[in-house]
Amino acid sequence: MKPMPLSRRTLMAGAGLATVTASAAVSAAGQRRSSVQAEEHWALKGDVRLYVYRKHINDGVRSKPVLFLVHGSSFSGRGGYDLQVLGHPNYSMMDEFARRGFDVWTVDHEGYGRSTRTGRYSDVASGADDLAAAFAVVERVTGVGAPMVYSQSAGALRAGLFAMREPSRINRVILDGFTYTGENAPEIMRRRARVESLRASPFRVADQAMFTGIFSRDDPSTVEPAVVTALAKYELALGNKVPNGTYLDMASKLPLVDPEKLPMPVQLIRAAADGNATETELLDFFGKLPHPDKQFACVGGVAHVAVLGINRSRVFHVMQEFLTYPG
Secondary structure, eight states: OOOOOOOOOHHHHHHHHHOOOOOOOOOSTTTGGEEEEEEEEEEEETTOOOOOOOOOOSSSOOOEEEEEEEOOOSSOOOHHHHHOBTTTTTOOOOHHHHHHOOOOEEEEEESSSSSSSSSSOOOOHHHHHHHHHHHHHHHHHOOOOOOOOEETTHHHHHHHHHHHHHHHHHOEEEEEEESSOOTTOHHHHHHHHHHHHHHHOSEOOHHHHHHHHHSSSGGGGSHHHHHHHHHHHHHHHTTEEEEOOOHHHHHHOOOOGGGOOOOEEEEEEEEEOOOOEEEEHHEEEEEEEOOOOEEEEETOOOOOGGGOOOOOOHHHHHHHHTOOOOO
């Protein structure tokens, strides 16, 4: 059964009771890396405990811009955005943007990573509920009620739906690997062909082959194999199942996000090799966005999970420009 929606006041009260902070320096070789600090927090969403993770540089600057990262269908926030790969440095997106001066946060959605594994579908609507709970923690700790948001794949659907529900809670949003209608997109067509099997079970079995498939699907030359191995090792240590809800939604309920109901600045990032959407549908979405400060960035040399690709710095470059755009 899906938990009853909570009011913002209830969420903040629950977050205050449930949050435990464990601050520690992240030790790693390389310039300035030792100054990045990590914290663990918890948020409550009904009977679900959500793992909320933060990275920042403790340099005495109190008013850092807050950046919240929203993960996709198949791996957790910390796994995807704070990945440590032995012998392959600088794969932590959280470290990267902390060093760029941001206060960086993420959450493991219900059924993922360290959050409660309820056995429910954990669909896009549930993910938007998770963001409401996690944002309450961010506001309590930082005083920022409307962070900037980067979201990837199904995370972009979660962030988009949350932005429609509570537009005042997001300063500006990046939708990377986003799917609007899914029409003629190879990966979405494959999911539609097996919609009944997705509906039949609330979860998919996770194994090394699943992670390999994610990164080999569009253009395997854009990723280092060691990264895929490290991600699978991290995630499988926490559990061997991932929820099916976002896959099912993308196979049967699109479109889920109405661009005309996103009043904030929006950046769309499209990887050159991405089977989750066509350029045609994304341009249609882009044209309907109401805010004049909107950007469409097509990035070559990357595939669907671009921030874990060899050329991830190209994505970070276009993100930095959008996130620091003058008012």
